[in-house]
Amino acid sequence: MSTTKGLEGIVATESSISSIIDDQLTYAGYKIDDLAENSSFEEVIFLLWNTKLPSKEELNSLSEDLVSNMELSDEIIQHLKSYDLSKVHPMAALRTAVSLLGLFDEEADVMEEAANKRKAVRLQAKISSVVAAFARIRDGKEPVAPKKGLSYAANFLFMLNGEEPKDLEVEAINKALVLHADHELNASTFTSRVCVATLSDVYSGITAAISALKGPLHGGANERVMKMLTEIGEVDNAIPYIKEKLENKEKIMGMGHRVYRNGDPRAKHLKKMSRELTELTGQSKWYEMSVKIEDYIKENKGLPANVDFYSASVYHSLGIKHDLFTPIFAVSRVSGWLAHILEQYENNRLIRPRAEYVGPKNQEYKSVENR
Numbered sequence: 001m002s003t004t005k006g007l008e009g010i011v012a013t014e015s016s017i018s019s020i021i022d023d024q025l026t027y028a029g030y031k032i033d034d035l036a037e038n039s040s041f042e043e044v045i046f047l048l049w050n051t052k053l054p055s056k057e058e059l060n061s062l063s064e065d066l067v068s069n070m071e072l073s074d075e076i077i078q079h080l081k082s083y084d085l086s087k088v089h090p091m092a093a094l095r096t097a098v099s100l101l102g103l104f105d106e107e108a109d110v111m112e113e114a115a116n117k118r119k120a121v122r123l124q125a126k127i128s129s130v131v132a133a134f135a136r137i138r139d140g141k142e143p144v145a146p147k148k149g150l151s152y153a154a155n156f157l158f159m160l161n162g163e164e165p166k167d168l169e170v171e172a173i174n175k176a177l178v179l180h181a182d183h184e185l186n187a188s189t190f191t192s193r194v195c196v197a198t199l200s201d202v203y204s205g206i207t208a209a210i211s212a213l214k215g216p217l218h219g220g221a222n223e224r225v226m227k228m229l230t231e232i233g234e235v236d237n238a239i240p241y242i243k244e245k246l247e248n249k250e251k252i253m254g255m256g257h258r259v260y261r262n263g264d265p266r267a268k269h270l271k272k273m274s275r276e277l278t279e280l281t282g283q284s285k286w287y288e289m290s291v292k293i294e295d296y297i298k299e300n301k302g303l304p305a306n307v308d309f310y311s312a313s314v315y316h317s318l319g320i321k322h323d324l325f326t327p328i329f330a331v332s333r334v335s336g337w338l339a340h341i342l343e344q345y346e347n348n349r350l351i352r353p354r355a356e357y358v359g360p361k362n363q364e365y366k367s368v369e370n371r
């Protein structure tokens with residue numbers, strides 16, 4: 001048997017949801033550039049779940065379904081109020097809350113396709129409400145119910161801030177949601193597929209995926225990018241700071257990618273948004289600092305900025321608390337996880353690779369008294 005550390009380059013499944021070929025990302029064959037510029041997040045959700053773009057009626061129907069499922073039940077709100085949210089990371093709270101949503105869903109263990117699709121809508125709808133409710137309750141405020149007629153992106157900001165967002169803010173969040181929605185067999189998506197391939201339920205698959213996204217080598221990197229920028233403080237400190245990190249063999253968050261070698265096609269969209277939003281809010285230094293870091297790492301390590309890098313300064317410019325960055329990633333990526341879970345169920349086989357045993361052999365057992 002031979003092994004490939006981190007399963008690099010191993011093709012583990014077939015999928016029709018998204019592809020990365022020659023550093024180009026597509027969702028069901030549509031270029032990410034076209035989707036980022038033109039589509040709503042709701043359209044992308046439909047696309048990922050059905051591998052086709054929705055008609056007007058289909059889009060309206062999904063959009064209405066999502067908003068009408070956003071409101072959280074008292075059980076979930078009471079749960080969020082039952083512990084000190086200032087002491088937990090929102091990703092840990094989200095992981096638990098999503099698992100709890102499963103407890104209160106009577107269809108949680110119904111494995112029929114139609115029931116799984118209904119659960120997909122409920123989960124996609126409620127995940128944004130959980131993140132918003134967490135943030136408000138932590139700040140001593142009451143959760144805000146969703147508003148009919150607002151888009152998914154607008155409703156998220158509305159539930160988070162308690163006031164109708166500006167068009168520019170909605171546009172930025174919508175684009176970020178579109179850009180983060182799916183990414184082939186990334187770690188959290190693979191996790192969700194492994195989980196449901198045992199014929200476990202949708203809520204278990206999403207809870208497992210959130211757990212994987214939380215890590216700093218995956219979705220958790222965006223929060224750490226902002227921590228790094230904050231530590232750097234001023235543009236002139238950026239390169240000395242990065243040089244020291246590299247000398248200490250530390251990784252630079254938001255840089256590098258397992259699949260992209262020459263560049264992440266999503267980064268340019270986030271970079272543009274970062275420039276525009278930081279200029280608008282009079283905080284261009286975050287953008288300028290980021291560009292210096294990106295150029296330095298590219299030149300000296302040959303590594304590209306990934307999706308987490310410029311999303312940090314984008315979310316910061318929108319006034320979003322830094323520990324909510326990864327939960328927002330989850331709000332988007334849940335659309336992809338759900339698509340992969342539905343695809344896995346459609347043509348399932350247990351996922352069970354092998355390990356090459358390298359431990360001791362031929363050991364002689366001795367009773368505990370004789371060890």
Ligand SMILES: CC(=O)SCCNC(=O)CCNC(=O)[C@H](O)C(C)(C)COP(=O)(O)OP(=O)(O)OC[C@H]1O[C@@H](n2cnc3c(N)ncnc32)[C@H](O)[C@@H]1OP(=O)(O)O
Pocket residue numbers: 006216217218219221250251252253254255256257258259301303306307308
């Ligand atoms: C949404 C997402 O999940 S995007 C990724 C988010 N994660 C991050 O931004 C965290 C920082 N980046 C990383 O840790 C990595 O680049 C990963 C995890 C994304 C990809 O990792 P892998 O493909 O396994 O690459 P690996 O970690 O083996 O690195 C290969 C080499 O590049 C170096 N390298 C990779 N990324 C970085 C980085 N961000 N900073 C400095 N060096 C790096 C490694 O130190 C290693 O060097 P070596 O061969 O001299 O030991």
Ligand SMILES: O=C([O-])CC(=O)C(=O)O
Pocket residue numbers: 182183185186187218258259306307
């Ligand atoms: O694909 C990966 O390895 C990481 C990921 O989720 C992304 O880049 O969106």
